[in-house]
């Protein structure tokens with residue numbers, strides 16, 4: 758199965774979730790080791806300053822990160838337990854509602870997916886650091902985040 762088809766499958770799964778629907782998060786790019794998702798702010802996503810609510814930005818970042826974490830292992834997920842252990846976000850600049858759409862990009866350095874697949878094949882538990890950057894519609898960085906994905910052989 759090609760990565761475009763896998764991306765469609767992963768995003769279709771995300772689209773069933775209430776938070777994803779509420780936030781209007783959409784898939785933009787999906788490839789092994791890379792995931793980009795976007796949000797076009799609606800009035801209910803904004804805070805008292807008219808900026809994207811911090812929790813919505815965190816949710817956008819987490820969606821990008823966990824999508825990237827699974828992007829190179831979709832075919833192995835049946836045998837794999839995967840959850841986010843933690844996440845940290847730095848809000849670098851105001852995410853003004855009118856400056857959308859906002860794009861969250863999560864991408865691994867070269868070799869990460871290959872190592873992860875080898876660890877899964879070897880039934881080695883992994884703690885994967887997953888970076889995310891969020892930019893506004895002009896490309897200006899507005900947040901940087903890091904998540905830890907726990908990836909283990911699924912217990913019977």
Ligand SMILES: CC(C)(COP(=O)(O)OP(=O)(O)OC[C@H]1O[C@@H](n2cnc3c(N)ncnc32)[C@H](O)[C@@H]1OP(=O)(O)O)[C@@H](O)C(=O)NCCC(=O)NCCSC(=O)Cc1ccccc1
Pocket residue numbers: 823824827838839840841842907909910911912
């Ligand atoms: C698992 C760990 C991170 C580490 O804890 P540790 O002390 O080392 O582990 P411990 O042994 O205590 O097990 C704890 C629980 O985990 C389960 N389990 C563990 N290993 C296996 C296994 N090999 N196979 C099967 N299950 C396993 C175990 O049964 C137990 O369940 P229980 O509680 O009995 O029902 C724990 O702190 C935790 O679950 N945190 C919450 C994580 C969370 O909810 N994140 C938020 C969002 S998730 C997300 O991102 C969604 C997403 C994913 C993918 C794509 C897109 C989106």
